[in-house]
Amino acid sequence: MNTEFESLFKPMKIGKMEVKNRIVMTAMGIHSHRLVNEDGSYSLDGANYFIERAKGGVGLIVTGAMQVQDWFERVPGSAHNINKVADTYIKNSKYLVDNIHSYGTKIVVQLTAGSGRTAPQWLCEGDAIAPSDDLPNVWNPAIRHRALTIPEIQHYIECFANGAAIAKEAGFDGVEIHAVHEGYLLDQFTMSCTNKRTDKYGGSLENRLRFPCEIVQAIKAKCGNDFPVMVRYSVRSYMKGFNKGALPGEEFEEFGRDLEESTKVAKILEEAGYDALDADNGTYDSWYWSHPPVYMPKACNLKDVKYIKKFVNIPVICAGRMDDPYTAADAVASGEIDAVGLARPLLADPEWPAKVQRGDIEDIRPCIACHNGCLARIFEGKDMCCAVNPAVCREKAYELKPTKEKKNVVVIGGGIGGMEAARVSALRGHNVSLYEKSEELGGVFIAAAAPDFKESDKELIKWYKLQLNKLGVKIHLNTEVTPDLVTSLHPDEIFVATGSKAKKLPVPGIDGKNVVTAIDALLKKKPIGNKVVVVGGGLTGCEIAYDLAKDGKQVTIIEVLDDILKVKGLCAANANMLRELLAYYNVEVLVNTSLSAVTEGSVTVKTADGLKNIEADTVITAVGYNSDNRLYEQIKDCGVPVHLIGDAKQVSNLMGAIWDAYEVAMTI
Ligand SMILES: Cc1cc2nc3c(=O)[nH]c(=O)nc-3n(C[C@H](O)[C@H](O)[C@H](O)COP(=O)(O)O)c2cc1C
Ligand code: SF4
Incomplete structure (x- = not known):
């Protein structure tokens, strides 16, 4: 074992449960019918997803959230209520539990009280509940929630106790209560901004915490004191108001739970009987703390979580971009936290624990x-x-099998798609050569990864280079492939991953010296003035605008659509944070606005109110890409299979490029 990380591999105890190391896979709710049976147990595919992570060395797994009742927030077409389907749930969980245990890993079921005001519309239709009347729904504030009655709260508590007993009978090692965290229903009970009740479940802090406290007491009474009960806990809310988050470093008045109140909350939860705090920060109103996007610093919750640990004696786990093993090991070694919580890093690489243990x-x-x-x-x-690991939740179907027939595989284009095709082909045993016309591997992703907040993207490029090197892929840089070169290589299979070309707007002045493409701007190939107009409010344009504005530039985004960030597949946690960052750094956003002309020192734009001039030292165009499939058209009939992949086939994002390459390369 690598001694640098040994703190992560010391056993720990959560109540009476011994966990073999300090690495906890925090909950990720998977709900689809392919992964979860009608009774809420995991299907073979669902179970295999968890088993893959146990195999990778994680010490404790928390399952995705499971309902305990079906009076409220029923998932359409699904039972998903542990109490309703106990018999089959117990029977169907055996494969999962036994396999997880065979790796020495422990597994607890996350039992949820549900969402309250954070429920998406389809979940709260008919009866939108919350601690208090008239609370606005997060997704659609026009939906107002009603207060739960005391008998309804007591029904919940009974359901939690029964649900935990069923989990225990099914062989799970404990339960985690979801959640005094992220602004979910139980969290809404604990915060004064969302709990205006005047009965015993509202008012004083003790009253606001009565609901989660009665849950753990009921579970312990039913399942025994030794049965471990953890709680998902957000230390601070970082809310400026409903649907208004507070960015890192921003001065604000806390609307939700502040650090001082949190010290008391943590103690009350411990005294009530909880055996561990599985901690982070944030609510749906400040979602980027609970679900930190790329703009959030690594280990973003550590400072607050380690503060709270001083006030309790039970183990404290910290989640939220904790995947830097040095930070994680230091935090555990110094006793700041007891364990590191990882969710997405174990999707990207299920072997994170084993690789850290080996020092790889x-x-x-x-x-x-x-x-x-x-x-x-x-x-x-x-x-x-997962964008970078297409095998997640389909571990068996996407398992890479060694080839029966070793082939000469030629990959043309060293962007991410090309590198993935080369990696997967080589892993399967093919003889792979990769040709890249520039001097470096990475393609357009080199530019996308350039801003300082894209450290993980840079690491991904490095990771690909290392993998190709280890797998013996023959890399030819500075080599433009021609049809003649293809013929001379005698390939058995060809991948064409020639990427895309930036679109050019047909407007006067677009070839001016002050016009810079998004890629050149990101790579800092041309000087950028102080007054900048970014044309295009997609993800690239908005990220460039943020990057420049935080460096003190005066930035305007013009977007032809009625909103910025209308990007398919973009998560609200990422989009919300980017919008708030743009506002924080005073980026002006003009929607329903198109570029009419560029002159030296300004642009003319067309708005709903007519033409307008905006001063601009630099104009950055981020208006998308067109596939570059010219080489493919020349060689597609060369007599061997030619696979057009990635952006060269259809312009997409990183996930599209990786998945496309993987799916073809796993079959050749
Ligand atoms: C797809 C997905 C689903 C999640 N579902 C849950 C959930 O059901 N319960 C929960 O407590 N946290 C849930 N989380 C939050 C994670 O447990 C974790 O706290 C968060 O992703 C931050 O940690 P990470 O940076 O290691 O991913 C989910 C996260 C993701 C990415
Ligand atoms: S999809 Fe993106 S955020 Fe989610 S686990 Fe994969 S790489 Fe991480």
Whole structure:
């Protein structure tokens, strides 16, 4: 074992449960019918997803959230209530529990009280509940929630106790209560901004905490004191108001739970009987703390979580971009926290624990905090997966099998898609050569990864280079592939991953010296003046605007659509934070506005109110890309299979490029 990280591999106890190391896989709710049975137990695919993480060395797994009742917030077409389906749930959980235990990993079920005002519309239709009357729904503030009655609260508590007993009978090692965290229903009870009750469940802090406290007491009474009960806990809310988050470093008055109150809350939860705090920060109103996007610093919750640990004696776990193993090991070694909570990093690389234990840090495939493959897909009603690891939640179907027939594979284009095609082909045993016309691997992703908040993206490029090197892929840089070169290579299979070309707007002045493409701006290939107009309010344009504005530039975004960030598959946690950052750094956003002309020192734009001039030292165009499939058209009939992949086939995002390459390369 690498001694640098040994703190992460010491056992710990949560109540009477011994966990083999300090690495906890925090909950990720998977809901689709392919992954979860009608009774809420995990299907074979769902179970195999967890088993893969146990195999990778994680000490404790928390399952996704499971309902305990079906009076409220019923998931359409699904039972998903542990109490309703106990018999089959117990039977169907055996495969999961036994396999997890065979790796020495523990597993607890996350039992949820549900969402309250954070419920998406489809979940609260008919009966939108909350601690108090008239609370606005997070997604649609026009929906007002009604207060739960005391008999309804007591029904919940009974359901939690029964649900925990069922989990215990099914062989799970404990339960985690969801959640005095992220602004969910129980959290709404604990915060004075959302709990205006005047009965014993409202008013004083003790009253506001009565509901989660009675839950743990009822569970312990039913399942025994030794049965571990953890609680998901957000230390601070970082709310400026409903649907208004507070950014890191921003001065604000806390509308939700502040640090001082949190010290008392943590103690009350401990005294009530909870065995561990599985901690982070934030609510749906400041979602980027609970679901930190790429703009959030790594270990963003550590400062607050380690503060709270001083006030309790039970183990404290800290989640939220904790995937830097050095930070994680230091925090545990110094006793600041007891364990590190990882969610997305274990999607990107299930072997994170084993690789850290061996000291193979550079071999860990990084999570790039994009949410494209995981959280965003869940909210689109799709199976959870991962942008950089297409095998998530389909571990068996996407397992890479060694090839029976070793082939000469030529990959043309060294962007992310090309590198993934080369990696997967080589992993399967093919003889792979990769040709890249520039002097570096990475393609357009080099530019996308350039801002300082894109450290994980840079790590991903590094990771690909290392993997190709280890796998013996023959890399030819500065080599433009021609049809003649293809013929001379005698390939058996060809991947064409020639990427895309930036679109050019047909407006007067677009070839002017003051006009810079998004890629050149990101790579800082041309000087950028103080007054900047960014044309295009998609993800690239908005990220460039944020990057420049935080460096003190005066930035205006013009967007032809009626809103910025209208990007398919973009997660609300990422979009909300980027919008708030743009506002914080005073970026002016003009929607329903198109570029008419560029002159030296200004642009003319067309708005709903007519033409307008905006001063601009530099104009950055971020208006999208067109596929570059010219080489493919020349060689597609060369007599061997030619696979057009990634942006060269259809312009998409990083996830599209990786998945496309993987799916073809796993079959050749
Ligand atoms: C797809 C997805 C689903 C999640 N579902 C849950 C959940 O059901 N319960 C919960 O407490 N946290 C949930 N989380 C939050 C994670 O447990 C974790 O706290 C968060 O992703 C930050 O940690 P990370 O940076 O290691 O991913 C979810 C996160 C993701 C990405
Ligand atoms: S989809 Fe993106 S954020 Fe989610 S786990 Fe994968 S890399 Fe991380």
